[in-house]
Amino acid sequence: xxxxxxxxxxxxxxxxxxxxELSKRLxxxxxxxxxxxxxxxxxxxxxxxxxxxxxxxxxxxxxxxKIKIDSRVFQTSSNRKLEFNIVASLYHLEIxxxxxxxxxxxxxxxxxxxxxQTQQVDAAAKQKFKVVVINEAExxxxxxxxxxxxxxxxxxxxxxxxxxxxxTANIIAPIQxxxxxxxxxAPTQQEICTVLxxxxxxxxxxxxxxLNKRIAEASDRNLRRxxxxxxxxxxxxxxxxxxxxxxxxxxxxxxxxxAQEMVQDRSVACILKIRAKFYDLLSHCIPASDVLRSLAFAxxxxxxxxxxxxxxxxxxxxxxxxxxGSKAIFHLExxxxxxxxxxxxxxxxxxxx
Amino acid sequence: xxxFFDLKARKAAAANGTxxxxxxxxxxxxxxxxxxxEKYRPKTLSDVTAQDxxxxxxxxxxxxxxxxxxxxxxxxxxxxxxxxxxxxKELYGPEMLRSRVLELNASDERGISIxxxxxxxxxxxxxxxxxGGGYRARYPCPPFKIIILDEADSMxxxxxxxxxxxxxxxxxxxxxxxxxxxxxxxxxxxxxxxxKFRFKSLDTGNARRRLEDIAALEDVVLAEGAVxxxxxxxxxxLRKAITYxxxxxxxxxxxxxxxxxxxxxxxxxxxxxxxxxxxxxxAGVIPxxxxxxxxxxxxxxxSGNAYEAVAAAVKEMVADGWSATKTMTQLYHIVVYxxxxxxxxxxxxxxxxxxxxxxxxxxxxxxxxxxDLSLRISEIxxxx
Numbered sequence: 001x002x003x004x005x006x007x008x009x010x011x012x013x014x015x016x017x018x019x020x021e022l023s024k025r026l027x028x029x030x031x032x033x034x035x036x037x038x039x040x041x042x043x044x045x046x047x048x049x050x051x052x053x054x055x056x057x058x059x060x061x062x063x064x065x066k067i068k069i070d071s072r073v074f075q076t077s078s079n080r081k082l083e084f085n086i087v088a089s090l091y092h093l094e095i096x097x098x099x100x101x102x103x104x105x106x107x108x109x110x111x112x113x114x115x116x117q118t119q120q121v122d123a124a125a126k127q128k129f130k131v132v133v134i135n136e137a138e139x140x141x142x143x144x145x146x147x148x149x150x151x152x153x154x155x156x157x158x159x160x161x162x163x164x165x166x167x168t169a170n171i172i173a174p175i176q177x178x179x180x181x182x183x184x185x186a187p188t189q190q191e192i193c194t195v196l197x198x199x200x201x202x203x204x205x206x207x208x209x210x211l212n213k214r215i216a217e218a219s220d221r222n223l224r225r226x227x228x229x230x231x232x233x234x235x236x237x238x239x240x241x242x243x244x245x246x247x248x249x250x251x252x253x254x255x256x257x258x259a260q261e262m263v264q265d266r267s268v269a270c271i272l273k274i275r276a277k278f279y280d281l282l283s284h285c286i287p288a289s290d291v292l293r294s295l296a297f298a299x300x301x302x303x304x305x306x307x308x309x310x311x312x313x314x315x316x317x318x319x320x321x322x323x324x325g326s327k328a329i330f331h332l333e334x335x336x337x338x339x340x341x342x343x344x345x346x347x348x349x350x351x352x353x
Numbered sequence: 354x355x356x357f358f359d360l361k362a363r364k365a366a367a368a369n370g371t372x373x374x375x376x377x378x379x380x381x382x383x384x385x386x387x388x389x390x391e392k393y394r395p396k397t398l399s400d401v402t403a404q405d406x407x408x409x410x411x412x413x414x415x416x417x418x419x420x421x422x423x424x425x426x427x428x429x430x431x432x433x434x435x436x437x438x439x440x441x442k443e444l445y446g447p448e449m450l451r452s453r454v455l456e457l458n459a460s461d462e463r464g465i466s467i468x469x470x471x472x473x474x475x476x477x478x479x480x481x482x483x484x485g486g487g488y489r490a491r492y493p494c495p496p497f498k499i500i501i502l503d504e505a506d507s508m509x510x511x512x513x514x515x516x517x518x519x520x521x522x523x524x525x526x527x528x529x530x531x532x533x534x535x536x537x538x539x540x541x542x543x544x545x546x547x548x549k550f551r552f553k554s555l556d557t558g559n560a561r562r563r564l565e566d567i568a569a570l571e572d573v574v575l576a577e578g579a580v581x582x583x584x585x586x587x588x589x590x591l592r593k594a595i596t597y598x599x600x601x602x603x604x605x606x607x608x609x610x611x612x613x614x615x616x617x618x619x620x621x622x623x624x625x626x627x628x629x630x631x632x633x634x635x636a637g638v639i640p641x642x643x644x645x646x647x648x649x650x651x652x653x654x655x656s657g658n659a660y661e662a663v664a665a666a667v668k669e670m671v672a673d674g675w676s677a678t679k680t681m682t683q684l685y686h687i688v689v690y691x692x693x694x695x696x697x698x699x700x701x702x703x704x705x706x707x708x709x710x711x712x713x714x715x716x717x718x719x720x721x722x723x724x725d726l727s728l729r730i731s732e733i734x735x736x737x
Contacts, residue, residue: 025604032603036388036596042674077466138716146507150458156388168676169713174429174534177593178390180600181637185673221672289718296721305658309728316725320717 005227008199011065013054016047017198018191019184026051026182030058035127037152039137039163039171042184045222048164051184052133055162060091060126067094076106086111092131098139105143112148116155129160137163138170145172152178186221189213195223196230205234210242218246251286252294258336259298266340271333278332288328292319292335299339307346314338389599390592393567395435397443402591403559404432407550411440418495422520422529424544426536427552430590433532436552437501444499446492452481453494458503468515472500476523498527505531506538513540520546554589564594573602574626582629586636600635601627639675644683651727653735663727667720677719681709681726688730698733705729 010016013030016023029035040048056064070086082103087094093115097104115130134140140148152161152175163179165171187195196212211233219226232247234240258274281291296315300308318335322328395401398408398415407425414420425433441454455475457467475498483494502508502516520529520543531547533539561580568575579601587594605627633640647670650662670680685706689699709726713719 029600029603034603036600036603041676043672046674143507146504150503153388153391156391167678167713167719169678169719170716173590177430177587177590177596180596180635183637183674183676185675293718293721300664305660308658308660309732312721312724312728316712316717316721319721320712320715323716 003228004199004203004231005224008202008227009050010054011057013051013058016051016054017195018187019047019051022051022182022184023054026055027058029180030055033127035059035129035131035160037156037161037163037179038182039165039168039176039179040182040184041165041168043186043222044166045219045224045226046184046186047223048184049135052162052164056092056131056133059131060089064089064091066090072111074100074103074106074110076103082106091127092133094133094135096135097144098136102141104141105147108140108144108147108151112151112155112159116151116159119158129156129158131160131162133162133164135164136166138165138167140170142172145175149174149178187223189216189221192216192219192221192223192226196226199227199230203234206240208240208242211240211244214246218248251281251284251291254281255291255294256298259295259302262299262336262339263302263343266344271336271340274336275329275333278329282328288322288332289319292322292332295332295335303343304346307343310342310346311339314342388596389567389571390595393570393595395432395439398436398439401432401436401439402563403555404436404550404552407436407552410550411436415440415443415493418493420495420497420499420528421548422524422546423531424536424539424547424549425530425532425552426534426539426549428554428589429534430587430592430594431552431554432591433552434503437499437530437532441499441501444493444495446488446494448488449481449483449492449494453498454501455498456501456503465509465512465515468512468519472516473519475500476519476527480526496526499530500527501530501532503532504534506533506535510540513543517542517546555591556589557584560584560587560589560591560594563591564598567595567598568602571602573598573605576626576628578629579627579632582632586632586638597632597635598627601631604631604635637676637679639670639679639683643670643673643675644680644687647680647684647727648687651731651734653731659731659735660728663731664724667724667727671720671723677713677723678710680723681706681713684726684730694734698736701733702730705733 013023013027029038040052042048053064067087067089070088072084072086074082074084076082080103082100084095084100084107093111095107095111097107100107112132115132119128148161151159161179163171163175168176168181193209193212193216196215197207197209200207200212212230215226215229215233219229229246233244236247237244254277258277261270261274278291282288292315296311299311303311314335318331318338321334322331325331398411401408423437425437427433438456441450445453455472457472478498480496480498483489483492488494505513516529529547531539531543536544536549561584564580564583565575567573568580583594583597587597647663647666650659650666653659654662671677685703688694688702694702705726709722712722
């Protein structure tokens with residue numbers, strides 16, 4: 001049984017429920033026969049991928065849905081072999097270059113050139129070009145992005161690129177100037193409610209407006225998370241009413257605990273206790289930057305207004321260090337220690353008055 | 354014999370002017386599929402917009418038939434690649450182009466081994482003779498080859514140093530042209546062997562002329578102020594401006610008439626034309642209302658703390674998917690041109706901006722960075 005996120009995913013541009021303007025624009029681009037390279041960006045759970053898949057269907061017809069997974073081997077200049085998975089249909093390829101880490105340049109160079117240099121064989125195909133979808137484009141290394149630049153121009157008759165990214169900050173300017181930027185914003189809470197109601201109806205669950213609204217609020221405008229929450233609620237509870245509690249993910253519960261401990265007990269012993277919890281989180285593959293961010297936002301309600309900006313300041317600073325450094329636990333603990341120090345000083349300052 | 358006639362026909366076509374022939378040829382093949390950036394790439398040196406100094410120097414080399422090694426640098430979309438391609442075309446003409454010019458860019462493998470083999474092989478290859486007849490009269494065909502290393506700043510240091518001696522040894526029959534965005538990434542020994550040409554950002558007048566030309570050729574109607582919007586959003590990057598123009602034209606054309614011939618489509622769209630709003634939409638410019646909300650939140654209230662307001666504004670912007678870099682740029686303009694803020698505070702604010710920019714480029718979390726940026730500005734404004 002598929003998750004409802006996948007089961008109720010809109011398959012064509014007509015089925016999309018929000019961002020009508022954007023869907024219309026994508027359709028007109030797809031129909032004009034002159035499709036540009038595009039860069040789709042927006043927060044996660046906003047429907048970027050769904051839109052891209054729907055656009056592909058609009059471009060090529062139902063043939064794009066017949067996909068197969070290819071495993072390819074690439075060879076780097078230092079003779080290292082790289083295994084790489086490609087999701088492909090007759091008309092498009094989908095790759096996640098960040099899978100191969102620093103060697104993504106090799107994949108981009110080899111694969112795109114190969115695609116670009118072969119013409120569309122199927123004479124009945126709607127378009128003459130093939131589309132390459134690149135997931136997580138913001139994780140492409142500089143080298144790989146540089147490799148994309150000229151390829152995009154040179155092989156434009158045979159190749160169109162669709163880049164998917166969470167933010168455009170890491171995409172180099174030359175690429176941005178060669179693509180059409182498409183922003184997909186997160187759905188509003190109202191829109192999430194509508195989608196949830198639809199999903200519930202399709203599953204034969206009762207449509208509960210109150211519950212939907214609370215889910216929409218708790219989901220941070222992330223539609224995927226909202227649908228997951230809905231499904232979890234229905235899976236764990238026998239009888240679902242408007243008042244059913246929304247389950248929070250385990251790791252967030254833990255993060256909240258950490259936040260509380262940090263505020264209550266500012267001592268070395270506490271840091272040691274927290275370290276065990278951090279390791280627990282990290283060993284469950286929760287990204288360190290997510291932990292840090294939720295921790296910072298969990299701390300905010302516990303501290304006074306004056307302290308809030310300080311908390312954010314250090315959180316941002318240590319987040320940066322996590323990205324640059326290699327061992328996340330140092331920086332997480334660094335943040336904890338820093339917070340405790342700052343908070344202690346603040347409290348002492350208060351006592352003096 | 355047939356090839357002889359063929360040649361003559363081609364020459365006649367060339368005599369009619371390179372620009373129109375190649376343009377028409379491409380049009381016949383696929384009228385709409387080509388990006389306009391490629392379609393309207395300058396065909397001759399005199400077509401290159403706004404780089405008067407550089408083109409003047411290069412024009413002279415056309416007559417003198419001598420060329421130094423060259424290093425082109427400047428921001429993206431200013432015509433570096435276009436210039437050298439146009440120059441190569443004018444020097445060699447369509448037939449010699451392939452045997453005399455080697456173009457390598459970052460999409461090609463360019464490690465040290467390639468420099469040692471491919472580049473060196475090409476560099477030491479003897480010159481081929483230009484075809485007889487009037488070809489020499491039409492194109493100068495100077496006695497050297499050109500190797501274009503596009504995006505040279507992404508070459509490794511080793512590969513660059515491997516070029517050094519190659520450049521000198523074969524300088525009799527080969528000229529190099531390095532193209533890069535950042536001249537600082539080219540190692541000194543290479544830079545000192547080249548004469549440098551700086552490509553400056555396009556000024557408004559030239560960009561406007563070019564955009565209007567293209568719009569006229571493509572039968573796109575531009576509404577009042579649309580060109581200004583294009584130029585403003587593209588920040589001197591002509592390629593970006595042309596991409597925006599094409600995307601906008603697609604939108605306008607395609608919504609007006611879903612079916613029909615390419616040209617008709619554009620004519621049908623005439624009623625609407627490209628408006629400022631469409632351009633800003635495509636460029637991802639954040640609407641003034643949203644920015645004002647953020648700015649208002651940043652300005653500290655008389656009493657209490659700005660945190661709640663700022664946090665709410667930032668959260669909304671992040672959820673709406675506005676890119677943090679764009680937000681930063683626009684916020685920067687607002688803050689710097691705000692005359693109510695004393696200079697000394699501006700100094701401190703700009704420092705914060707620079708730090709955040711670095712963080713975003715390093716891939717730090719956008720939400721936290723934006724929040725930190727806004728809060729710090731708010732604090733500075735409040736005088737703490």
